[in-house]
Amino acid sequence: MDRLRERQGQVITAAVITLLVLVLLATGEKESLVIGVITGSAYGFLALGLVLIYKSSGVFNFAQGEFGTVAVYTLYLLHFDVPYGFALLGALGVAVLMGVVVERLVVRPLFDAPRVTLLVATAGVALLSIAVQIWFGEATARPVGRALPTLDRFTVLGVQISDQRLLLLGALAILAGLLAWFFNKTNLGLAILGSSQEPTATELMGISVKRLSTIVWALAALLGGLAGVLAVPETGGFAPGVLTVAFLIPAFTAAVLGGMTSLPGAFLGGVIVGVVEAVATSAPIFEDIPGSPGTLLVFVVLLIVLVARPQGLLGKAG
C-alpha cells in the first residue's frame, strides 16, 4: 500500500497519458499527438533547465530562455565564418559563459536574499539580454539553418518528422534521464540537492556551495543553449528574445505540470503542453473559442492537474 502511495504520481501520469492517447486516436486527432510530441519537446528542453535551477536553489529563472536565444544568435553569427558543427559548439560555449557570468554577477551577490528578489533579478537579466540584442542587431528576424537537413526521415500518423526533430527529441530524452541519474546517484548531484536544502550543513561537510551554484548555472545555461540551437532552426529563424517570448511561458507551464522538482516531469510536461496546443488548434470543438484556445486549454489542464495533485504529475510533495 505504501509503495502504491509512493508511486501515486507515476500511476496518475500513466493513466492520464493512456487516456489522452486513446481520446486522440478515437477522435481522429492522432496527428495532434505527433505534432504535440515534436513541438512540445522544445518546451521540455527549456523546462529541464528551469527545473534544474529550481531543484538546486529554489529560484524561478526567467533568464533561462535567453541562454537559448544568445546561443542561437551566436550560432547565426559564427556560421558565416566557420562550419556548422564548430559554430554549434561555439554557441553552446557562449551560453555556458553567459550562465557563469549571470551566476557570478547577479545570483551570487543575492545568494542570501529572498528568492523573490532573485526571481526579479533573473527577469532583469532576460530584459537586459533582449535589449542588448535589439541594440546591436535591431529587432529583425533572421534565418538560421538546421544541423541536419533531411526533412522527411519518418512519417508517423501522417506527420513528417525531420532529422533535426529526432535529434531534439533524442537529446532531450537522454539528458532528462542522465540528469535524473546524476541527482539521484552521484555525489555531486546529491551535494547540489543538499546545498539547496541545507547550505550550512553542506559547507560544514567541506563542500563549496558557491562552486556548486556555478556548476548548476553553467549546466542550466547549457540546457538552455541546447534548446535554442536544436529547436529554433526547425522554425526557420529567430528574432531577439525568441525563446523568452515564444517558449518560456509554455516551458514554465510544462515544468509546473510535470512537477517543479522532477526532471523527467519537465520532459513529460513539455510534451503535454505541445499536444494540448495542437489539439486546441485542430479539433473542431474548439473552433468557436475566440483568441487563443491553445493557451486557454493548456491552463485549464494545468489547473486540473494542480487541483488534483498540487506537486505536479511527477513532483514530490513538500
Place this chain on the structure above:
Amino acid sequence: MSQRARVAILLLVVALVGAACGQKTGVAGTGGEVVAGGGGGGGGGTASGQHEPDDNDTSGVSDSEIVIGVHAPVTGASPLPQRTFDIGKDIYWQLLAANEPDALGGRRVRVVFRDDEFNPNRAVEVCREMVESEGAFILVGGGGADQITACAEYAAENGVPYFSAGVNEAGLEEASTYFALSLTYAQQAPLIAQRIKDEGFEKVGVAVADTPSFQDGHDAFVDAAEEAGLDIVADDTINKTASEAEALAEVQKLKDADAEVVFILTSPLVYLGIAGGARNQNYDPVFIGPGITSGLNQVLTFGCPGVAKGRFFSPFPELDVIDELDPDYVAAYEQFGQGEPADDIGLALWGLNKTIRLMFEATGDELGRAALMNTIEGGEVFDSGVFAPVEFSDGERFGGTAAHLLKADCDTKLYSTEEQFVQAEG
C-alpha cells in the same frame, strides 16, 4: 457576508470587467481627452466628414515647418527593421527640401518616429506623445492593423488627421479623421478571389489571424470566393501570435483538406511559421493575400524556401519597376540614404509621403487640420504614381482604387511586381 461587503464585491467585479472591456479595444484611457490648441471638443469632425473651418487647428504647422508623426512596430511580435524606418521615413521630404525649397510654402517637413511595439495600447501612447509632446500635425501608421485602428481612434477623438495604407474597415469607417491611402483588405478580396480563379485553382484554404481587425477582410474574401465559384475546403482562424504547435496543426488541417491555395491574413511571423511548417511537411500550396508587411522582401530573406510561392497584393510596387514609375526614388536614396541601398520599406514610406505631399499642396497656404481634411474629402484625385490614385468622397474613409500584385522569388530573395495597378471593382 454582510450586505455592504456584497455590494463592495459587486462593484469591484463591475469595475474589473469594465476595465477589461476597455483594455480589449486597445484604447483604454484615450476617450474624451482634448489636445491643447484645439481640434478636440468632440473629435475632428462630423460623421459625414465635414470638418468645421473654425476648428482649423494648425498645431504642428509653422511658417517654416510641418511635423508628421509616424508609428510602426520595430520591436514586438512582428518587428520591422528600425534603421530602415529611421532612414526611409523622411527621404522624400529631404529630396523635396533640396530640389523644391519653395514647395509647401517654403516649409520643411520634420518626421518624428515612434516604435509601437506591435501593441495597440502602446500605439495609442506613442501617438498621443507625438501629438502632445512633439507637436505632430498629422499621424501616419506604418503597419500593423490593430495598432493602426487603435491610433486612428485616438486621432479621431482629438481631431488629428491620420493616414495609413488600407487595412481593415471595421473600427475605422467611423473614425472621422482617418484616410486609407490604398485598398483595404476587404476591397482587395475580390481581386484575390479572381486571381485564384484565373490561375485555375479550385480548392482554397483560409487562414486568418484571430483579431477583430481581420474579420471584415476574412468575410469579404469568403463572399468573393463563393461568388467566383471557388471551393473553400478549410476556413480557420489562428492565434495572432501562434506557437509552433499551433502553426503546425494549422498546416496539417490545410494539407488534409487538400487546399491548393491558401488565403493568408496574419502577421508575417505567423505566415512564416505556417509556410515553413508546410514545407517541412512536403506540402506546397500557393499563399496569397492582402499584404503590407507580408509582401516585404524581409519576409523572403527570412522565410525562403517556405514562402517561395507567396503572392501578395500591395499598396506599393517592388524595386524592379520603381525606376519606371518614379525614377527619383533610387536617386534620392543614393543622395540621402546614409549609404544604405534603397529598399521596399523605404518605398512604402516614399509612396505614403508623396501622396500626403499632394494633399498638403492641394490644401494651399492655409494649411490646418480641418482645411486639409476638407480638401481631401472634396473629391479630388491624388495620384502619386507609386501608390494607386486615391479619391475620398464626403465621409468616405477608404480611398484606394487599385493595388500592385507582388510575386516571391526565392532565387533573388526579392519580390517582383507581377502586375501594376490592378483595379478594384466599382
